Each structure stands twice: as structure tokens, then as C-alpha cells.
Amino acid sequence: MAAAAVSRLHPDRDHELHHIYDSRIPVIGVGEGSWPSLVPHLQQLTDLPDDTVQQRLKGTRKYGVAFEGWGRRGRDFTHHFMPRHASYAYHLSADLMADLLHENTRARHIDAKVLRITRVEGGARVEFEGRAPERYDLVFDGRGFPREIDPDRHIHISFVPTDTAVIRRCPAVIADAPDGPVLQHTVTRAVARPHGWIFVIPLVTHTSYGYIFNRAVSGLPEIESDFDAFLEADGVAEFDQRAVIPFPNFVHRHIYDGAVARIGNAAAFMEPLEATAIVSAQFQIGMVLQTRLNRPVEHLERDAPVVNRFLVSEMLCYGLFVGWHYSCGSRYDSGFWRYARDEAWPKYRNAAAPEAVGCAALPKFEGMLELVNQPVIDKADWNRMCAVPLTSYAQMSQGLGC
Template identity: 25%
Template sequence: MPSSQVRVPWSVRLPASAHLTASARAREHPPHPSQPHPWHDSRVTQASGDYKTVGIIGGGTAGYLTALALRKKLPHLRVTLIESPTIPIIGVGEGTTPIMVKFLHAYLERDVHELYRKVRPTWKFGVKFEWGQPGDYYFNYAFHPGPILDSVYYGGEFNDYSLGSLLISNERAPIVTNEGGQLTSLIDRIPFAYHLDNGRFVAYLKEQAVGDGVELLERSVTEFVPTENGEELDHVVTDDGEERRFDLYVDCTGFRAEIIGETLGSPFHSYEGSLFCDRAIVANVPHGGHIKPFTTAETMNAGWCWNTPSVEDDHRGYVFSSQFLSDDEAAEEMRSKNEGMGDHRVIRFKTGRREHFWKGNVVAIGNSYGFVEPLESTGLHMIILEINQLVLNFPRSKKDTAIRGIVNRTLNAHWDDVRWFLAVHYRFNKKLDTPFWQACRNAVDIGGAQERVDLFRERTPLTYRQSQFFKPEEVFGDFAYDVLLLGQRVQGRYLEASQPRVEWQKRVDGLRELAGNALTQERAFETLNGAPPQILGSMVTSPNTWVVWP
């Protein structure tokens, strides 16, 4: 049924992409074709030492997404991925952000129906934060924005700011029934992300890579050999004794950072002054068939616990600080709050980034470059940003080296922005008063976010002032800060509401009714399985869809 048959009481306005067109003016007296152009220098314009081969060391999501992007956007490259059969994938459920949906279906142009059939993702409309205030208080960070101050200003429910937020509160999906029982899909209108089972997702990516012409080698790399000056990688040696050389190497070796860190010596910049957690207890928990359409971030005694629902069960992880809790104590606390919890395991990590994304003939993508813990599902988001920077700035010649420093500064700034945004989560959370949270409120460094917090305190919310103080390409912008600070009830001086009370009430009543008529996620998936394929396909084929790149 077309969406026009259900009245949608709001307007979704997504920012139009900026398109720059180059205009050239014809010269009044152009040089004769037989004469060389006065600006022409063949020493500059003639490429020397073209890049022809790329070797990706390591698989997982970082390695396979990089391989697919290079083959899709730079098909002249010969891409080889070397993956050790003895190193397991970190098999936890992965939360993502809406950029993953855009990357898979608009950038890589992967078929929606095939992905849903083979990977079986679930929908994520945002994060439900059991955070900020004591008791059963929570707030939603929905990917679907709205006039966030108005509900607070008029004494209403904070989480009523958008349909996406109401879907989280009501645990529903944007498949709506009308009075006659007919269905309407709004998935092309409401931004969402995926919850992914990592095992199924990586298997799918591997199959796609083979189909796209990526050469896969199941070999362990036994030696990384640098050049004499130590600034580049000369070759790698695999466990069959072969020396393998590539024009460009991509380090996807994870936390080990075996090329960018161990071999080329790029310094590690720690974020431990802002992010105290360094371990996670992970396990699966039964959900009884109910699939929540959001990631949960639940405050715990020495950190927080995620819930990323899959079709089979909930993937849960307790992220905590080993300075405040032992592994056994963390596992006991987690088990006490999750009935039926399966066997658990411990993942150790450190937060921070390398000084270089790109050094010599090596780029680092994924955990080998940076990691900041799972809060806000930034891992895969940053992988996509890193891949995009590599593809956009891939050099024509090996002599083109100036771009490396620019890309390094750009991505380092993105990682630092994420650090400061996550730090704000910890600094203002008053849900619990344990030693860990007392330390967070007293000592977490939010240095790079301090000006933004100060602006929020002076004029709340940031999104109502239409400022140009911050970069539009930031990972987390004004709306994200508004949700986080208002949600945690950080004090500020409110601006005027964006609409009169009568209009606000009418809008909220309409959104509540729409959310009330929406199906649960498990029921929505059952319905889509028997529905015409164009309903699910509308998320990419609709002329007004949000699933576009960039």
C-alpha cells in the first residue's frame, strides 16, 4: 500500500547534499594547439609509479568493507586480502549507525533483499539510555531528529520529539496499520541503523568480495619487513615462505596494529583520561522472541551494559573499568541482571588512536588505527569514514605524498571529536553514585567538548541557534549534543520553543497515534516476508528516501 494512504502528521526534512559544479571561462586568446600551454609542465602532470596493487592484511569487517569499496570505486586496482585462518573474529553483535545502511545500499549498491536473507539484520532507530538520572529514568537518542526543546518547554515528555524516538519508547517499527488493517511502510522516511550478527555479516562480506574479484589468501603473515629507512613496508612474508609485495598496504590487524604500530612505529595517543573503561564481559541472553528496535545503554556499577538485539537473542556486553571491578565481579553483576545469560568471555581493549592513519605506503583501518569502546556504536562508523577518505584521496602516483598529512589531520580530528562526545556521557551521568561514577563526574576530561557544553548552558538547545561554529562533517553534531545534555538534564538557559503550544500538542498527538498503530519489529519482519518485495526495496528506490550517499 502506498504511504499516501496513511496520513503522516509531520514533515521529514533531511538536509540536501551540497553539490559543487566547476565552471570554466573560455580564454579570449587561447594558445594555438601546436604551442605548449604556458602552465604545462610534463614533469608534474605525467604520473610516475602508478598504484596498481593493494594488499589488505587482515579480514573482519574492516578488511572486507575496504576491499569491497576499493573494487567498487577504483576497479583498476588489483586487491588482495590476506586473512589468517588461526585468528578468530571478535564474534559479538555489532551495533551500527545509519551511515552503515547508506554505505551498504547506496555506496556499495548491495541488494537489500539478499542482505536481509543472508545476514538477517534487525533495525535500530537509536539508543535508549538508561542514564542521567536516578531510578527508572531514561532518554532516547533517536536517529530521526525533531524539535527537542519543545516537549521540555511545554512540560511534556522529553522523548516525544520525533516519530523515531516514539518508536523506541513504544518498541515498535515503522510498518503501520490503518483502520482497515492495511499496511504502510515508512522505512524510507525514518532513519535507522542495523544490529548485525558479526559472524553472518563477515561471511556475507567475504562472499561479496569474492564475487567482486578480490583475491583472498588464507595465510598467516609471519614477518612484516620495512624498508631500510623504516618509513614504509617493503614486503610481508606468509607462512608458506612467500614474499608478497604490494604498492599500498592496508593494516586491518586489529588491536595488534602489526604494521602501522609495531613495524612503522606510529605512536599511540591514549584516551584513558576521558574514557576509563578497558574491558568488556560479553554473552548472549534470551529475549523470548521480542526484538527491541534500539540499542540499550544501561548504567552499571563500574561502567555500562549494551544490548544489541538479533533475531535469535540479545547480544549483551558489560563495558567496565578494571580499576574499579574485577572480571569476576563484573560477570557476577551482569549475570544478576540478565536471567538465562549464557557463557561469557572477557575482551580487553585500550582506547585511543595512532598518530597516523596513513604513513608511507600503509594506511590503517579499524582497530589498528583507533578504538574508543562500543558506546554510540562508533567502531563501524569510523571504519566507513576511513574507507571513504582513502577512496576519495587515493593518489594517482607514488610521488603524490602531500595528501597523507591532510587526511591524517582530518581523521585524527574525527577520532578526537568522538572521544570528547563520549566523555560527556560519563561526566554528567547521575544514575548511580558508585565510586566509578563519582570518579567520572569529578575527573573525566571533556576538554575538546567544553566550549560546546558552555554554549549549551548559555543558550539551550544548540540546534535552535543555527550556528556555524562547528564542522558540518562532524561525527556527532549539535543535535547529538542536545539530546545528550538535555537527556542528562544538564542545566541551561532555554531559548523560545520552535512552535506554539497548540501546534506542538497537535503534532505530538498525531505522532503518538502513528506510533501506536505501528507493528513490533518481529511482527514487521513476519509481515515483510510475505509482502511484495518493493515494500522493503522502497528504502533504496523511493525518490524521497533517506538512504543516499553521502
């Protein structure tokens, strides 16, 4: 995505762009839900109409997330993108999106392992395994999850209670359209289960299921057996076991320093309940390119910490929004849900305290909760956001009963 964005937006056609990857290190390959901003963004990056993009992605139109069994009200509800029934994102095939963006990238592709990235005067130096180092004006570091969470470099989102996913692929339930994009409205299902929750993402090629849980609280055999029971009740007779993926919940404290921009899973991650990873990458790439391409170079040193603080705050707001979904429990009074509601979520105030994280995500988030708890919301506040719009907070607060 970063390479396609540079190819499309760099005003100087003679710029030199290197796209570096290591073919021995696979991409994660999950990431099938998105937010509506991806629809115009992919049109911009590919110069293709929406319909064509959707067909290339073997995608469906995602109008929101349907929550089943969440919160204290005991009723199911949907978090819609607004305007309701009009605004949509994609459910997409992650590998096809990478292919589409690759086609729209003008770069030299280099298959090599990066060993080190260091800041040098006016840019960054990249060292490789088995090839000479290179110096760049700007590096997007998209090497995926950090190996470990280090409190000096990362903000640990300890208030999100999950850390592992089991992924299964099942037959499609949405029929492909022969001559155009599938117009049927779809939603991601997020179904509360005793050990966590299950996502159900309908594509035209298959339906993707993922069981999200905490490996310190529940064992893999318990997950597999509850997953089997769920699929059986859902009428799914066959599936492919795809992967077991451990993941960290974190925000990097130094997403951007003026020469190196961490993006994607290298910059921040929180469990996929609200599909916040691709939209976060859009934000990271967009902010960095906006300032690098449009602001005079003499502002760079002053801009970089401001952009960094903004990005850290946005990512942390996503984390707070996602963690809050667990705050009212679910229809299950199980070990996992007691841990999520009574132990993990109450850590949010300490974990996101402004003095600990260097940004104002926490007061911004708490301001949104105050707002949705008012009997009448002033019109002047309707457009307020804390990573996601007020309408998302209002729908979740109503649905969860908190």
C-alpha cells in the first residue's frame, strides 16, 4: 500500500522507489475486513472504478459489524457504517489486494532480508543480508509484528484481553455475480463465545472464520472443540484449518521520526474486532506522505514529533475503542469473560495515562464516553471523533448497554 501510494502521489516522476521484501518471510495474509475509507482509497491508488476493484478483490460490500451475544443487554445489534445502509467497506481477499496494489506500483522490487535500519543525516541507511547497504530519504518499515513488546519502545495495550487467533476457511455463502460486483449487503459477524469470540467474514470465494481468545486463559483443545460446535450449529460441514496466529496488542512509541515511518503491523496492532489494521496503515502512510510531499523540508524536524504524536494517539484511540467492547461482558459468565471485564479492561486508565504514553488519547476517549452518556448530544458535537466517529461510540454504547 505504501509503495502504491508513493507511485501514485509523488509529484516527481523521476523519484526512485525500492520495494524490499524477503520472500522467505511470509505475509500474515489475514485481514479481510476494512473501513469505508478503503473504497475511495483503492480507486485513487489503482485508477479503477469501485466495481472493478471489488471484483478484483473477490470482495463483498461490508456495511458494518453484527455483534451477537455481546454486552449486558442480552440482545444482538449491528454497528453500522454511517450513513446506515449507504456507506460500505469491503470484505476482501488480502492476497488479491496485495496483487492489485503491486500492479499499481512503479518500483524496483528487491528480494532481500533487511538487517538494520538506522537514521543518518538527511535520511536512513538500510543494511541487508548479502548485499550492499543503501541510503534513502524516507523508509517505510513494514516488517510486521515486533518480536517482543519492550516497554521502552512499545505501549502495551494490556486492556485488550485476547492474544491468539485460530483461522478456518469454509465454503462461500455469498454467490459470485457473473457480470459485476456482488451488490448484496453483508456484515462481519462477531459472535461472543465462552472463550472469546468468532469472526465470520463472507467473501465470494470462501467464508473466513477466526476464533479469537487468550492462550493463558483457554487451551487450544478447548478452542478447537468450541469452534467445532459453533460451525456445526452454523450448518458448516467442512473447513480448512488455516493457521494459529499469536498476536501482540501494542502501539509503537516512535511510529515516525522524519526519516523512518513504521507502518502496518510494525507500527501498531490490536485484535481484529473492529478491523482496524488496514485503516491504520492508510492513516500512517497518508499522514507521512502528506507532510513529506507537501511541507517545506525545513519543517521536517518540527513536523515529525507532531505527526508521531498524532499517529500514536490515533492508534491508542482505536485500542481503547476495541478494549471498551469487553467492558460490559457478554452472555457468558466464563473464566475468559470475567478476566476480560474484571481484570483486563480496568487497566486502561493506567495503561493509557497521558504521562505514560505522551499523548492525549485517554481524555479524548473519556470525552466520547461522557458525550454518549448525555441525554441530548449537542449538534456541535455530532462530528467529534476518537479514531472512529461519535456514531460508532453511540451505537456500541446502546448495543452493549454501557
